Amino acid sequence: MRPLTPADLNPAILNVQYAVRGELAIRAEEFREKLQAGHKDLPFKKVISSNIGNPQQKGLDQPPLTFTRQVAALMEYPPLAELVKDKWPQDVIERAQELQEEIGSIGAYSHSKGVPLIRKHVAKFIEERDGYPSDPEDIFLTAGASAGVSLLLNVLITPPTTGILIPIPQYPLYTATLAQYNGVALPYHLSEPDGWQTSLAEIEAAIAKAEKDGITPKALVIINPGNPTGALLDVPTMESVVRLCEQHSLVLLADEVYQSNLHKPDTHPFHSFKQVVRRLGSPIPLFSFHSISKGVKGECGRRGGYFECANISPEVRALLYKMVSVGLCPPLAGQIGVDCLVRPPRPGQPSYPVWKKETDEIAAALAQRTRIMARRLNALPGVSCVESPGALYLYPRLELPQKAVEAAGKLGKPADALYAMELLEDTGICVIPGSGFGQKDGEHHYRLTCLCPGVEEYVGALESFHVKFLEKYGGL
Amino acid sequence: MRPLTPADLNPAILNVQYAVRGELAIRAEEFREKLQAGHKDLPFKKVISSNIGNPQQKGLDQPPLTFTRQVAALMEYPPLAELVKDKWPQDVIERAQELQEEIGSIGAYSHSKGVPLIRKHVAKFIEERDGYPSDPEDIFLTAGASAGVSLLLNVLITPPTTGILIPIPQYPLYTATLAQYNGVALPYHLSEPDGWQTSLAEIEAAIAKAEKDGITPKALVIINPGNPTGALLDVPTMESVVRLCEQHSLVLLADEVYQSNLHKPDTHPFHSFKQVVRRLGSPIPLFSFHSISKGVKGECGRRGGYFECANISPEVRALLYKMVSVGLCPPLAGQIGVDCLVRPPRPGQPSYPVWKKETDEIAAALAQRTRIMARRLNALPGVSCVESPGALYLYPRLELPQKAVEAAGKLGKPADALYAMELLEDTGICVIPGSGFGQKDGEHHYRLTCLCPGVEEYVGALESFHVKFLEKYGGL
Numbered sequence: 031m032r033p034l035t036p037a038d039l040n041p042a043i044l045n046v047q048y049a050v051r052g053e054l055a056i057r058a059e060e061f062r063e064k065l066q067a068g069h070k071d072l073p074f075k076k077v078i079s080s081n082i083g084n085p086q087q088k089g090l091d092q093p094p095l096t097f098t099r100q101v102a103a104l105m106e107y108p109p110l111a112e113l114v115k116d117k118w119p120q121d122v123i124e125r126a127q128e129l130q131e132e133i134g135s136i137g138a139y140s141h142s143k144g145v146p147l148i149r150k151h152v153a154k155f156i157e158e159r160d161g162y163p164s165d166p167e168d169i170f171l172t173a174g175a176s177a178g179v180s181l182l183l184n185v186l187i188t189p190p191t192t193g194i195l196i197p198i199p200q201y202p203l204y205t206a207t208l209a210q211y212n213g214v215a216l217p218y219h220l221s222e223p224d225g226w227q228t229s230l231a232e233i234e235a236a237i238a239k240a241e242k243d244g245i246t247p248k249a250l251v252i253i254n255p256g257n258p259t260g261a262l263l264d265v266p267t268m269e270s271v272v273r274l275c276e277q278h279s280l281v282l283l284a285d286e287v288y289q290s291n292l293h294k295p296d297t298h299p300f301h302s303f304k305q306v307v308r309r310l311g312s313p314i315p316l317f318s319f320h321s322i323s324k325g326v327k328g329e330c331g332r333r334g335g336y337f338e339c340a341n342i343s344p345e346v347r348a349l350l351y352k353m354v355s356v357g358l359c360p361p362l363a364g365q366i367g368v369d370c371l372v373r374p375p376r377p378g379q380p381s382y383p384v385w386k387k388e389t390d391e392i393a394a395a396l397a398q399r400t401r402i403m404a405r406r407l408n409a410l411p412g413v414s415c416v417e418s419p420g421a422l423y424l425y426p427r428l429e430l431p432q433k434a435v436e437a438a439g440k441l442g443k444p445a446d447a448l449y450a451m452e453l454l455e456d457t458g459i460c461v462i463p464g465s466g467f468g469q470k471d472g473e474h475h476y477r478l479t480c481l482c483p484g485v486e487e488y489v490g491a492l493e494s495f496h497v498k499f500l501e502k503y504g505g506l
Numbered sequence: 507m508r509p510l511t512p513a514d515l516n517p518a519i520l521n522v523q524y525a526v527r528g529e530l531a532i533r534a535e536e537f538r539e540k541l542q543a544g545h546k547d548l549p550f551k552k553v554i555s556s557n558i559g560n561p562q563q564k565g566l567d568q569p570p571l572t573f574t575r576q577v578a579a580l581m582e583y584p585p586l587a588e589l590v591k592d593k594w595p596q597d598v599i600e601r602a603q604e605l606q607e608e609i610g611s612i613g614a615y616s617h618s619k620g621v622p623l624i625r626k627h628v629a630k631f632i633e634e635r636d637g638y639p640s641d642p643e644d645i646f647l648t649a650g651a652s653a654g655v656s657l658l659l660n661v662l663i664t665p666p667t668t669g670i671l672i673p674i675p676q677y678p679l680y681t682a683t684l685a686q687y688n689g690v691a692l693p694y695h696l697s698e699p700d701g702w703q704t705s706l707a708e709i710e711a712a713i714a715k716a717e718k719d720g721i722t723p724k725a726l727v728i729i730n731p732g733n734p735t736g737a738l739l740d741v742p743t744m745e746s747v748v749r750l751c752e753q754h755s756l757v758l759l760a761d762e763v764y765q766s767n768l769h770k771p772d773t774h775p776f777h778s779f780k781q782v783v784r785r786l787g788s789p790i791p792l793f794s795f796h797s798i799s800k801g802v803k804g805e806c807g808r809r810g811g812y813f814e815c816a817n818i819s820p821e822v823r824a825l826l827y828k829m830v831s832v833g834l835c836p837p838l839a840g841q842i843g844v845d846c847l848v849r850p851p852r853p854g855q856p857s858y859p860v861w862k863k864e865t866d867e868i869a870a871a872l873a874q875r876t877r878i879m880a881r882r883l884n885a886l887p888g889v890s891c892v893e894s895p896g897a898l899y900l901y902p903r904l905e906l907p908q909k910a911v912e913a914a915g916k917l918g919k920p921a922d923a924l925y926a927m928e929l930l931e932d933t934g935i936c937v938i939p940g941s942g943f944g945q946k947d948g949e950h951h952y953r954l955t956c957l958c959p960g961v962e963e964y965v966g967a968l969e970s971f972h973v974k975f976l977e978k979y980g981g982l
Contacts, residue, residue, distance in 0.1 A: 051831035088610035106579040134564035331838035355527035362807035363839035
């Protein structure tokens with residue numbers, strides 16, 4: 031028999047692209063293995079994975095929140111309660127007891143939509159955030175927000191003529207999943223000169239183009255705060271987006287996983303689409319996604335998150351339930367993480383002071399690093415960078431020398447991919463080129479995370495590489 | 507705008523059926539909520555979810571293994587090590603330390619294929635089991651076996667003419683996922699009179715029929731030990747299966763999640779397909795699935811498992827890696843569970859005596875319950891039941907009275923679905939009718955798990971319901 035080759039596989043799979051863990055990440059992994067094996071011939075001592083928002087990774091070491099981890103340890107091994115009785119805060123022990131009474135063992139499958147009590151807590155969290163009712167039956171706990179996005183795209187896309195409107199630049203989960211399910215990406219450009227604002231005219235233009243091409247726009251993706259841009263939508267824009275969805279019968283997919291990563295909350299606050307939809311009394315079908323991987327928790331490895339449905343009929347909800355039931359249930363460790371996300375310690379509770387200190391420090395450090403990095407990047411020749419008011423990233427724009435564009439072309443690569451590869455090879459810093467997120471023709475960007483603790487060393491390396499690169503390709 | 511209706515969605519999704527968590531499970535959930543709310547008008551005091559192999563669920567309460575849970579608790583909260591230093595076995599503390607050094611925080615994303623060190627341990631486990639080499643690069647850790655099966659079917663199916671050979675009866679994950687990805691199920695019947703053996707003639711017939719229908723058979727699914735049947739394949743049959751895959755260029759998908767649930771290991775031992783493929787020197791592409799949800803661990807809620815590729819080219823493996831990277835990584839709690847599965851305490855280690863006692867007790871209780879339940883079911887009028895040598899289930903056959911068949915027909919249901927619904931309403935025991943797993947026309951079965959601790963009460967309820975049902979429909 032002949033061996034299995036890529037040509038034998040589902041062609042949709044071949045079209046999937048996911049730059050965040052693509053060629054650069056694989057190369058970074060190789061360097062990490064080399065360093066671990068004791069190789070001394072690399073020009074750097076460690077690999078910094080700035081390609082991915084992974085705050086607790088080795089080398090970044092953002093500490094996990096004590097409250098979450100103590101509750102989770104007690105859920106793993108309930109007899110531990112006896113041992114820590116007078117040593118851990120009483121509210122930790124009570125929280126674990128309450129969850130154990132509801133869940134039993136975390137080694138059992140839960141309800142496929144997630145533990146009912148935790149869904150109630152999520153609904154309460156949303157009510158307090160928005161001031162509008164939320165029904166636990168509308169909440170689906172998931173293995174991170176990605177699992178929810180993937181499910182919804184699979185359900186919404188009827189190949190081959192379903193279009194999904196996605197922002198450019200975008201988090202490549204969207205294009206990857208669209209390729210996987212044979213949907214058509216309908217890109218609309220965010221406006222860099224306005225701090226990556228969402229432009230209604232761009233969305234309208236993308237819809238018009240789709241209709242001309244025989245593609246039915248089915249849903250609109252908004253990432254707020256933006257990834258990779260960090261931009262926040264203001265309320266008037268959100269209202270216009272909702273009205274546009276009404277007008278074009280679009281499902282709104284609101285990716286709100288960075289809702290608590292706000293660096294300038296006074297000038298750039300977060301408003302949920304659920305709140306705007308309810309205030310307008312709009313009937314648009316809305317799915318909102320949230321996650322424990324981002325914010326100040328950064329619990330990526332637990333795989334936890336949820337989505338809320340609004341204006342979704344019981345029949346459609348039952349179909350979603352059927353689909354999640356085939357996957358049995360989201361990981362219980364992630365569900366416990368969601369409970370701790372939506373029910374953090376309150377003032378007056380014994381865990382509160384530690385929790386407050388930990389979360390304040392993480393938030394302040396992130397905001398400060400984002401500010402410093404944006405300022406320093408903006409001071410470099412040929413670099414301009416919107417100072418991101420939210421999320422975990424910067425998305426600087428590069429003016430690259432013509433010689434670099436040509437050298438990259440010879441390798442069959444965009445010039446920012448060449449830039450990112452040389453940056454990795456020179457400094458051990460792994461970033462993702464703009465070509466992985468989308469940008470206008472002829473433009474160059476890269477996305478980097480603002481998670482590195484030693485910001486001085488990190489930015490210093492970025493700066494000296496940049497100058498070297500320009501020198502190498504005649505840009506200075 | 508008009509609301510979103512099922513008719514607006516991907517039609518493939520509408521075709522998905524998953525009986526294990528279907529109508530009966532939803533009804534069982536309603537009863538459970540009623541009981542919790544204090545309702546007294548039901549004829550039973552608790553709901554027993556025998557629809558799903560979920561050993562640690564409330565009411566069944568199979569205890570988790572202490573070793574796994576202590577390691578996991580330390581991974582959740584490393585400072586705990588100080589507190590338990592002289593109280594927990596030293597090998598627990600060392601295992602957690604070793605994993606922490608490799609992983610860092612379990613709140614970080616790992617490598618998308620899973621933590622490299624854990625993949626090495628899996629490969630070693632396979633080598634010791636089979637006596638043939640295993641490469642950690644061929645191992646993909648997953649969020650339970652289901653996630654791996656879903657990925658592989660998505661990758662192997664090019665709609666609309668790809669066929670996948672599946673046993674009947676089958677675990678409905680297969681038909682559900684085939685419907686989701688627009689693949690064609692090519693059923694082959696297992697032979698009930700021979701204890702549900704796999705018949706090569708049936709597979710050949712299914713291939714011939716597919717080819718006549720213009721469908722390309724791409725892969726063959728074998729569930730060994732069987733679900734729902736518990737049957738084990740013997741080596742000659744396995745060898746013939748491998749030769750048949752060679753002859754027809756089929757990918758072999760070996761679902762081996764019950765490999766350590768063996769009730770009669772002397773007469774019905776487990777052999778892996780990997781071992782048979784290697785011994786024959788066969789080039790067939792093979793994917794083997796394993797899980798921490800079954801066996802004596804029963805850690806369903808952690809969502810952990812793995813698949814191993816054999817005879818898969820680096821190019822195809824790279825495509826699989828790309829696809830899992832879009833989902834970021836399997837849950838770390840599940841990965842820790844896999845490490846404990848493949849590296850249990852060894853004789854001489856401090857944790858060994860407790861681990862040995864716990865695993866022996868769980869295995870013995872399961873084997874004994876399976877034996878008792880099969881004997882008692884076989885003693886009932888109109889019931890015959892293969893005494894399952896493996897897995898967690900029995901799949902008794904029912905001869906149902908004509909009146910019951912007619913009554914069910916009027917409700918638009920198969921008669922075994924009526925039987926299962928009345929069983930649930932009468933006893934609180936939730937089983938899944940044979941129509942959910944597949945059976946020959948006119949036959950009736952149901953699957954029940956052998957996990958209930960109070961076997962006497964449980965079987966007693968099944969027996970008295972069965973007699974009542976026959977009386978009601980004139981079968982006695």
